[in-house]
Amino acid sequence: MTRQELDAAEIRDPLLREAYALCETLLQEENHASHTWMRDQLPPDRRPYWDAMIAFCGHADDLVDAHNVPLTERLRRYDAFTQDFFRMLHATRQASPATVLGPLPGTPGRRSAGDGVRLVSLAFCDFVHTWRLCETGVRQAGQALRTDITTEAYDTAHALEEYMLGVSGEPARWLAVLLAPRGQDLAEGAESAAISWGFGLQTLDFLLDIEEDLRLGKLYVPLDDLRRCGLERAELESTVAARQTSQPLRDLVGCQLVRVRRYFTAAEGWLDQARPAGWEAIRDSLTEGWSTVDRLTRCDHDVFALTAAST
Template identity: 25%
Template sequence: MAGSSAVYTPCRPHHAHGHQQRRWRRSALAHGLLPTATTGRRGVLARASLAAAAAAGRTAAEEAVYEVVLRQAALQGSGTREAAAGKGRRRWREEEVDDAELGWGLLGDAYERCGEVCAEYAKTFYLGTQLMTPERRKAVWAIYVWCRRTDELVDGPNSSYITPKALDRWEKRLEDLFEGRPYDMYDAALSDTASKFPIDIQPFRDMIEGMRLDLWKSRYKSFDELYLYCYYVAGTVGLMTVPVMGIAPDSKASAETVYNAALALGIANQLTNILRDVGEDARRGRIYLPLDELAQAGLTEEDIFRGKVTDKWRRFMKGQIQRARLFFDEAEEGVMHLDSASRWPVLASLWLYRQILDAIEANDYNNFTKRAYVGKAKKLLSLPVAYARAAVSS
């Protein structure tokens, strides 16, 4: 899988006419193509209405994802998942859970270990979480660790042994922890987080659906298909974390707007991963680029596997990079509506990831044999600038 973005990855008001035009241009339908309705057995697209999507000016994939956004935004407004669902669920506090119940120690130890994992694998993001309140900080760590463990199932050292049934078991564990029945210390941390914040289980299920896709799917016919995949593996993270990071009390933006920004950043980050890793993915027999757009550019799958930078490739890449930047632009405005203590790590992540696109251009669009990265000096320079920008009231 083109490295998934397992950090907070957030605006798009869907009803604004100008905004719909921008979305239309970057979708597969902008090229006169029909929306594709391919999905896994549990994917959100199974619930999408093509007629409703067309009426709203959205593709089928966008409409399906939009339903999840609306659901989570409603939970944010209600304050608790129980109130939105009309029923209660078990809430448990640290003092209610003993060593025998968890088998791994108390919740404090579980959260501490989640923080250690985050510090090891997401240093910049971990640094940013230090600005958050302790409760939010711990919750973000727990979500990060679950996302990382999920990604490792299909992209880690034991990925060759993973089967659809293994992912089914992982999803059952997810359902159990949301019902207050954690399996291990990491599950316990997320279970506690899910009991304290208005987090919906659907984005977590959808991330697992993205892992299922990676078990059998290595081509994407259109951007509509690719958009749904990007939502599954990265856009979901934003929907998971906004309830924890919080919306600024003085923000005039709706919850829907902020969640759409979260989704936009996730899509942008994953598109950036894909554009950075074209050569690496090709060597694994995978192409995470819209095949219809490749054909329109006069390129074939063989051109990808050949890995030669041509004028056709440069023109194609310019368009793909422009699309990713549109998503980053949409996300940046929405970040400013997050709670002030949460803005910096998100904004820093956004700026650092966006600079990878600059690095691809600096490499003359050679993402076959050259890996685009942001140097340490640029990273260090970006952090105080992001901090200053984040300090500006929305």
């Protein structure tokens, strides 16, 4: 992160500058391609806030997906992380970052892992305050992740959408805030469009990652859809493990693509009508998403053919 980006974002406090810089450093180390692409599309004064959002959500997701850690310990670690964050969120409304965090051993770039996590939380707290994000939405995102620790599948599309509202809908809403003129409310329809965009991308990711998710004991396709397509979960698991598609699996993929098209169409319809300035990155992302839908359609809904071609 450059000094110019921090200056442009009007981030002056030394500890906050360290916290935001750490967020970007962590993301660079993870080689997060989609993060880098979106970051490059944002104006310099928005980039530090994007880094804080992705780094914070990424750490929360890592706690949830630490599958080498017993479930009870994952829940304990996640709860400790979120409780410390919300304590910090409330404290930083009135006190300086240095007062809230207290003395940190070491120097910038040489903090302990635990202090590094708290610095990431500090940066996200500042993002929430600066851009006036709704605390209820932040809590909803956190609760959705916590629920996912103990949830192996979702019975209905509605239940899956409730989960997605936390893990992709809320972050999409935060991005919409970043894309809006600073200090102004979102334009009418912007929030819904951003959430539809996030739902579409998330649903595509569920399809492309189905093999990895099932290995981890997770299924992000509504069980209702499995039954509708004549599939049992055990049959789906064996088919996916063998990477050999079947007609019921093709039908299942097609059913999810119907939803993706609906989500993308809703987002695109608002973009075409409102023509908001600064949303070029979302439109480009939609174009790429539609391209993935088209490729899945052309290969007759064979998700393995698509993922093999991309590796």
